[in-house]
Amino acid sequence: MKVPLLDLKKQYKSIREEIMKATREVFDSQRFILGPKVEELENKIAFYCQCRYAVGVSSGTDALLISLMTAGVGFGDLVITTPYTFFATVGSIVRVGAVPVFVDIDEDTYNIDPKKLEATIVSMDEERKSRVKVIIPVHLFGQCADMEPILDVARGNGLTIIEDAAQAIGAEYELRDGSAKRAGSMGQFGCFSFFPSKNLGAFGDAGMVTTNDEDLYERLKIMRAHGSKPKYHHSLVGGNFRLDALQAAILAVKLEHLDEWTTRRRENANHYRKAFQDEGIDGISLPIDIVKRHIYNQFVIKIREGRDSLKKYLKENGIGCEVYYPVPLHIQACFGSLGYRPEDFPLSVRAAETSLALPIYPELTGDQIDYVVEMIKNFKKNNI
Numbered sequence: 001m002k003v004p005l006l007d008l009k010k011q012y013k014s015i016r017e018e019i020m021k022a023t024r025e026v027f028d029s030q031r032f033i034l035g036p037k038v039e040e041l042e043n044k045i046a047f048y049c050q051c052r053y054a055v056g057v058s059s060g061t062d063a064l065l066i067s068l069m070t071a072g073v074g075f076g077d078l079v080i081t082t083p084y085t086f087f088a089t090v091g092s093i094v095r096v097g098a099v100p101v102f103v104d105i106d107e108d109t110y111n112i113d114p115k116k117l118e119a120t121i122v123s124m125d126e127e128r129k130s131r132v133k134v135i136i137p138v139h140l141f142g143q144c145a146d147m148e149p150i151l152d153v154a155r156g157n158g159l160t161i162i163e164d165a166a167q168a169i170g171a172e173y174e175l176r177d178g179s180a181k182r183a184g185s186m187g188q189f190g191c192f193s194f195f196p197s198k199n200l201g202a203f204g205d206a207g208m209v210t211t212n213d214e215d216l217y218e219r220l221k222i223m224r225a226h227g228s229k230p231k232y233h234h235s236l237v238g239g240n241f242r243l244d245a246l247q248a249a250i251l252a253v254k255l256e257h258l259d260e261w262t263t264r265r266r267e268n269a270n271h272y273r274k275a276f277q278d279e280g281i282d283g284i285s286l287p288i289d290i291v292k293r294h295i296y297n298q299f300v301i302k303i304r305e306g307r308d309s310l311k312k313y314l315k316e317n318g319i320g321c322e323v324y325y326p327v328p329l330h331i332q333a334c335f336g337s338l339g340y341r342p343e344d345f346p347l348s349v350r351a352a353e354t355s356l357a358l359p360i361y362p363e364l365t366g367d368q369i370d371y372v373v374e375m376i377k378n379f380k381k382n383n384i
């Protein structure tokens with residue numbers, strides 16, 4: 001049996017006609033950049049993410065970059081985030097001239113640990129503390145970071161929060177008062193990626209920034225077009241962060257199906273849980289689902305011993321799987337000048353050694369899931 005990590009062709013087949021109709025409209029209009037299709041998508045995404053505003057941009061990376069630029073982060077400023085994330089989170093910080101300050105993760109959720117976040121700020125001298133401008137919590141794999149204490153720290157220290165919600169569209173977090181908040185609606189900025197493998201994926205690169213602040217919304221729109229308003233008059237230096245109408249039209253079609261696909265992902269996660277339980281496999285931990293709505297962009301298991309051999313074994317048996325991420329960012333060669341050592345963030349290093357993402361996409365069948373679990377069981381029986 002073949003079980004790819006992701007099967008976009010299967011999904012495309014089910015919405016082909018809708019996509020053709022939507023893209024034909026764009027071709028007929030010959031309006032390719034921003035315009036009504038982008039505005040329509042922005043309104044829909046704002047509504048879906050329970051935010052007042054959304055600004056379509058060229059990628060998730062650019063969503064982070066434009067948010068940092070709009071927040072006024074620049075040379076010498078400090079931005080706190082996690083070393084266990086996709087490169088773009090930290091690459092964007094460095095690209096605006098700021099310095100990343102890492103805080104280790106919670107080992108169960110892989111998200112930034114709020115207690116360590118607070119301890120990091122408390123341990124700073126006044127000069128250093130005054131340079132901290134932003135916290136970027138990442139809602140990794142589709143589960144929100146523990147936002148309430150992070151919001152408290154931000155409020156207490158006058159910091160801006162830019163949520164990296166690239167992997168978490170529609171994920172929910174329950175606040176102390178029992179209300180559910182969607183990813184991207186809790187900080188000043190929410191950054192989304194529509195990279196094709198995301199739960200809501202474009203047919204190329206695309207992204208979005210959400211905000212509840214009208215001033216930030218206006219600034220984001222200006223920054224997206226080289227900081228110009230009116231045209232050819234620049235009071236700010238922005239970039240070309242514009243979203244294509246074709247991508248917006250495709251995303252608007254796919255958004256209509258997103259909840260149904262998320263339900264399927266959550267059902268697949270439950271199927272895995274039951275299958276692992278029935279098989280009684282030791283030495284493997286399943287993802288912790290502690291927030292209100294995990295949207296399972298990835299289903300990441302933890303293997304205490306032999307992760308790389310298991311990965312090889314699964315691939316040899318036709319099962320797609322991947323390590324997100326094999327090298328934590330504090331020990332990436334390009335950040336060597338920051339002077340971090342591997343042992344500074346031991347839980348991120350451990351996660352990089354033990355995590356493995358299994359197929360979880362909506363069109364996956366129960367038989368395919370059972371096969372994946374059976375192969376993992378075989379591996380454990382024969383190898384460890």
Ligand SMILES: Cc1ncc(COP(=O)(O)O)c(C=O)c1O
Nearest residue numbers: 059060061086088166193194195
């Ligand atoms: C956590 C995280 N941040 C940022 C990004 C960057 O998004 P993009 O690939 O759309 O630039 C991604 C996606 O790849 C991501 O997973």
